[in-house]
Amino acid sequence: MSLLALEHLTKLFGGLAAVNDCNLTIEAGEIHALIGPNGAGKTTLINQISGALQPTKGQIHFDGHNITHIPQHQRVRLGLARTFQITNLFKSYTVLENLELAVQAHSGSSLRFWSPVHREADLTEEAEQISELLGLTLRNHTMVAQLSHGEQRQLEVGLALACKPRMLLLDEPMAGMGSEESERMVGLIANLGRSPLGPAGAGVPTGQNLTILLVEHDMDAVFRLASRISVLVYGHVIASGDPEEIRANPDVHKAYLGDEGGRHR
Amino acid sequence: MKREWLLPLVLLGLLLAFPPVASATGLEFYTGLVTKIMIFALAASSLNLILGFGGMVSFGHAAFFGVGAYTSAILTREGVTSAWVIWPTAIVLCALLALLIGAICLRTRGVYFIMITLAFAQMIYFVVISFKQYGGEDGLRARRPDFGLFELNDTTLYYLTLAVLVGTLYAMARLVNSRFGRVLQAIRENETRAAAIGYSVYHYQLVAFVIAGAVAGLAGLLMAHYTQYASPNLLAWQQSGHLMMMVILGGVGQFWGGVLGAAVLLVVEEILQGFTIFWQLGVGIILLLIVLFAPKGIAGLLRRRFGS
Numbered sequence: 155m156s157l158l159a160l161e162h163l164t165k166l167f168g169g170l171a172a173v174n175d176c177n178l179t180i181e182a183g184e185i186h187a188l189i190g191p192n193g194a195g196k197t198t199l200i201n202q203i204s205g206a207l208q209p210t211k212g213q214i215h216f217d218g219h220n221i222t223h224i225p226q227h228q229r230v231r232l233g234l235a236r237t238f239q240i241t242n243l244f245k246s247y248t249v250l251e252n253l254e255l256a257v258q259a260h261s262g263s264s265l266r267f268w269s270p271v272h273r274e275a276d277l278t279e280e281a282e283q284i285s286e287l288l289g290l291t292l293r294n295h296t297m298v299a300q301l302s303h304g305e306q307r308q309l310e311v312g313l314a315l316a317c318k319p320r321m322l323l324l325d326e327p328m329a330g331m332g333s334e335e336s337e338r339m340v341g342l343i344a345n346l347g348r349s350p351l352g353p354a355g356a357g358v359p360t361g362q363n364l365t366i367l368l369v370e371h372d373m374d375a376v377f378r379l380a381s382r383i384s385v386l387v388y389g390h391v392i393a394s395g396d397p398e399e400i401r402a403n404p405d406v407h408k409a410y411l412g413d414e415g416g417r418h419r
Numbered sequence: 420m421k422r423e424w425l426l427p428l429v430l431l432g433l434l435l436a437f438p439p440v441a442s443a444t445g446l447e448f449y450t451g452l453v454t455k456i457m458i459f460a461l462a463a464s465s466l467n468l469i470l471g472f473g474g475m476v477s478f479g480h481a482a483f484f485g486v487g488a489y490t491s492a493i494l495t496r497e498g499v500t501s502a503w504v505i506w507p508t509a510i511v512l513c514a515l516l517a518l519l520i521g522a523i524c525l526r527t528r529g530v531y532f533i534m535i536t537l538a539f540a541q542m543i544y545f546v547v548i549s550f551k552q553y554g555g556e557d558g559l560r561a562r563r564p565d566f567g568l569f570e571l572n573d574t575t576l577y578y579l580t581l582a583v584l585v586g587t588l589y590a591m592a593r594l595v596n597s598r599f600g601r602v603l604q605a606i607r608e609n610e611t612r613a614a615a616i617g618y619s620v621y622h623y624q625l626v627a628f629v630i631a632g633a634v635a636g637l638a639g640l641l642m643a644h645y646t647q648y649a650s651p652n653l654l655a656w657q658q659s660g661h662l663m664m665m666v667i668l669g670g671v672g673q674f675w676g677g678v679l680g681a682a683v684l685l686v687v688e689e690i691l692q693g694f695t696i697f698w699q700l701g702v703g704i705i706l707l708l709i710v711l712f713a714p715k716g717i718a719g720l721l722r723r724r725f726g727s
Contacts, residue, residue, distance in 0.1 A: 206614070242615070264598045268594075
């Protein structure tokens, strides 16, 4: 059974259909890449799946629940966590404080008004584990505003991971990264999901088999990581299939890949 | 931690010793002024909880302050004399009012939030002054209630206010560093991200709003005991502005911001009023200087001067 299913999802902004009758299913355990030209509606789609935006029409099913109208925080609780295309962190907090906040959201009630939270060792311990997974241990006590762009992008993923998700919505995790940083991120994502790359080794713990919806412009990364790819054009999925099929699809070439697709032949 | 509490403890000692010293030296008037400062410190601190720590710029905080005072005045007028009835009634009423107002206002953001909180406060103001049997625009005399254990005179009121202030500040210090406090501040820092990691922003803000409303109501109650009078001025928008000025002056989001702001503003007003009828101009200039040169208020200045 598919973990996430979008049925006829539509989002109108005034007269403009940012997402237009979009159907998409994502199977448990796959890394599913969503590609498409700028303005194709990829981020709008992520915003609707995560609950930041209400769809105009259509339905979203996650793990057997109809989540179309439930608020964002409840979707996170069901196991659907997201990252942001434009880095969106608690900037004046340290790396560890950022992670602790996300961990806290998923371990017990936060309607506790009396005991000092900084004495809760469990939260810190779990945050440290995630930081280690990200390779940010040395930066644990650094303020986020002072991290490099690449490190901030890693922490973006880390905050989603701290929510103990079953599925990650990654909105351009490599945005603005250099090749070395991108490589790290590819390794991290490959590890979190069941990617064709397999466990990346190099001291990173083995794969967690998360289902991942990956929106990304870096075609190199997409074709290395994804087990399935869908192509979004003008808010509509024009093709869905494994990387070979997408590479061979003439519609996709016309609409999107163009010369770039040629590189992967 | 220890050092941080040293100064407040010294101050507490001085406050405890103040009334006998003042009366021995014939300066009883100042016991009243200090009582008033402590009441406003309580009200301003409650505003600072939502404004400073929660990022909710409420321009209607006087509503709770005033309703607390009026509850006391109206109940005593209706023959209820026991403080053990009046206090819980006033606090619960203000909490419920904050729940209602907050539930609606917190659906908006930014300027709209400021305007709608102001609108609610004005609505309450006009409702209250329309009750002619409760004094209308003239306000209402508020007899001091009966505590049973002690008689409420100027001196016991002073100590009662001090005890309430110390207790509330301690609870607030715990709250700010608790799980809830951490979430509240995280929401102020980045609301979208807080929602994306699974916090129901609306509900956390609403809980904080209710707590702040209840504490402001408590301050209003003490104010009615202090002046023995519930004035419509306590409910007016100028009062909301006054509390906001205290918070800005003392330090938005600084733990001691409300206390410092109330103390400095009331003392400065007292001094300037002695010199000139244009005292508000002086207050305005001081506020302007603080906003321009010390965005974290007096608490921020002190912190910078004396370290953490």
